[in-house]
Amino acid sequence: xxxxxxxxxxxxxxxxxxxxxxxxxxxxxxxxxxxxGEAIKNLRVRGAPAIGIAGALxxxxxxxxxxxxxxxxxxxxxxxxxxxxxxxxxxxxxLFWALDRMRVCCEKHRNLSIKTIKSELxxxxxxxxxxxxxxxxxIGKNGAKLIKxxxxxxxxxxxxxxxxxxxxxxLGVIFYANEQGKKIRVYADETRPLLQGARLTTWELMHAGxxxxxxxxxxxxxxxxxxxxxxxxVGADRIASNGDTANKIGTYxxxxxxxxxxxxxxxxxxxxxxxxxxxSGKQIPIEQRAHEEVTNxxxxxxxPKNVNVYNPAFDVTPARLISxxxxxxxxxxxxxxxxxxxx
Ligand code: MRU
Numbered sequence: 001x002x003x004x005x006x007x008x009x010x011x012x013x014x015x016x017x018x019x020x021x022x023x024x025x026x027x028x029x030x031x032x033x034x035x036x037g038e039a040i041k042n043l044r045v046r047g048a049p050a051i052g053i054a055g056a057l058x059x060x061x062x063x064x065x066x067x068x069x070x071x072x073x074x075x076x077x078x079x080x081x082x083x084x085x086x087x088x089x090x091x092x093x094x095l096f097w098a099l100d101r102m103r104v105c106c107e108k109h110r111n112l113s114i115k116t117i118k119s120e121l122x123x124x125x126x127x128x129x130x131x132x133x134x135x136x137x138x139i140g141k142n143g144a145k146l147i148k149x150x151x152x153x154x155x156x157x158x159x160x161x162x163x164x165x166x167x168x169x170x171l172g173v174i175f176y177a178n179e180q181g182k183k184i185r186v187y188a189d190e191t192r193p194l195l196q197g198a199r200l201t202t203w204e205l206m207h208a209g210x211x212x213x214x215x216x217x218x219x220x221x222x223x224x225x226x227x228x229x230x231x232x233x234v235g236a237d238r239i240a241s242n243g244d245t246a247n248k249i250g251t252y253x254x255x256x257x258x259x260x261x262x263x264x265x266x267x268x269x270x271x272x273x274x275x276x277x278x279x280s281g282k283q284i285p286i287e288q289r290a291h292e293e294v295t296n297x298x299x300x301x302x303x304p305k306n307v308n309v310y311n312p313a314f315d316v317t318p319a320r321l322i323s324x325x326x327x328x329x330x331x332x333x334x335x336x337x338x339x340x341x342x343x
Contacts, residue, residue, distance in 0.1 A: 002166040002175075003204070005050050006057065007129065008122065011064060013057045017044045018162055022203040033062040033081060040088040040095075043194060047163020048237045048273055049132050052094030056125035058085045059102040063118060071110050074117065078106050090285040091246055091314045092237040093275045098128055129165045135270045136167035138328035140176030143233070143268050146324065146331070147177040147184060151230040154220060156189040157248035158200040159235025159268065169268040170233040171204060173326060178210050185211040187229065191248060192217055193293040193311065217250050224261040232258045236269035236325075243319030243335030244281025245269075249312055255321035264323040271327055274340070281316035289313050 006015040013030040019042065020026050028044065030036040036058040039045050045054045062081035068074035082099045089095060105124040109117045147153070153174060160171035167175065177184055186205055191197035198214055205212040215223065223229050232254055238246045245251075245267050258265040278284065291309035295301060303309075325332045332339050 003161045003207075004166050005047075005162050005164065006045055006053050008057055008060065008125065013054070013061055015039060015045045015054070016162065018046055018200060019044050021162075021199050030058075030061065033058060033084060036061060037084060037088050040085075046196070047158060047160075048092035048094040048235065049136075049164040049169070049270060050162070051089060051092050052098035052272065053125070053129055053132065053165060055085045055088075055095045056098040056102055056128045059099065060118075060122050060125050063121060066114065066118070068114055071114070071117075074114050075106060075110075078103065089287055091287045092273075094237075094270075094272050097272045101128065132165040132270070133167060135328040136164050136169060136172040137176070139169050139268050139270065139326055140167065140172035142328070142331055143173030143266065143326040144176040144180055144182070146231070146264070146266060146326070147173065147182060148230070149182045150184070151177075151182070152185045152187065152228060154187045154189070154223070154229045154232045154254070155201060156197060156217075156232075156234050156251055156254055157191045158196040158204070160201060160204040162200050162204060163235060168204070168235075169270065169326075170235045170266075171201065173233055173266075173268050174205070174210060175208060178208065185213070187213050187215050187220075187223060189215060189217050189220060189250065189254075191250065193289075196248070220254055221257045224257055224263055229258075229261075229263055231264040231266060231323075233266045233268055233326075236267050236273050237314055238284050239267070239269060239274045239325065239340075240278045240281050240284060241274070241276045241340055242280050242337040243322060243325065243332075243340055244284070245317045245319070245322060245325075246281065246284045246286070246314045247317065249315050252315040252317045252321075255317040259321050265317075265321060266324050266326055267317075267322055268326040271329060276341075279337075281318065284314075284316055286315070287313040
């Protein structure tokens with residue numbers, strides 16, 4: 001059974017606290033806009049599509065108690081909530097895409113009562129969740145065409161059910177191929193500094209009964225050299241109109257390694273991850289995170305005090321290193337600006 005990452009539950013947001021996995025499977029409830037903002041910032045909910053869903057539900061949460069008497073005041077409050085949620089994490093475009101959908105939904109129903117607009121906002125957020133479930137299965141179905149029986153797949157970070165409503169993008173491809181009866185094996189990068197691969201990807205794959213082996217990030221090249229990897233599949237946080245792709249830090253190194261070893265490098269992502277407003281990856285804002293994520297491991301300091309630290313959460317893989325982008329609408333091979341705009 002796929003995990004349900006995040007949902008609306010009796011006037012609150014219910015989500016799996018991913019910072020506790022795999023040791024503890026625990027749901028938390030967010031009943032204030034600040035608590036969902038905190039959950040996004042601290043990666044209790046994470047992964048581009050799941051962040052988008054959290055943003056949409058955050059708007060519902062932030063507006064449900066509005067006492068606004070007219071549309072103008074309601075809209076002003078909504079913009080305030082959107083602006084607060086927009087400041088949580090900058091890289092995954094799905095957040096801004098989802099917040100924009102909520103804004104458009106509000107504007108579309110401007111002539112209805114405030115009570116009706118509130119219920120339309122909840123319907124819209126629920127639609128985003130339901131669509132995501134279908135989209136991930138379509139990504140899985142399309143991507144599985146690239147997977148052969150016996151393939152050994154390398155993945156990075158977590159682009160699974162936990163990063164979406166319930167099924168995943170990169171892992172969706174793996175789940176789908178597995179459901180088709182293909183015998184596949186997976187290597188999961190641990191994904192320092194926050195270990196999404198070690199903590200979340202292995203957990204999800206093991207639950208699905210898929211053969212997964214955990215490796216440290218610096219082992220991938222050696223495995224490729226030994227001929228042990230058939231292909232790499234990763235998710236994405238933002239894809240520029242030329243195909244340049246931002247994903248978890250370390251993705252770029254994998255793409256370079258894959259190219260050097262002639263191994264296909266696939267990106268799996270919904271259309272909502274494309275940012276057609278930007279020309280190239282250079283314009284993608286890269287989130288910088290706290291130094292403690294690098295200097296500390298599970299509360300214990302592992303580096304000297306006052307050491308200089310650089311901690312970007314994402315990097316950008318140029319389109320020329322990507323063999324194909326797998327979407328719910330089909331596959332874009334060797335992506336470039338022209339192919340993406342005609343897609
Ligand atoms: O910092 P995170 O854990 O939110 O980063 C997640 C990733 O980089 C994922 O690969 C990406 O969001 C795609 S999720 C389907």
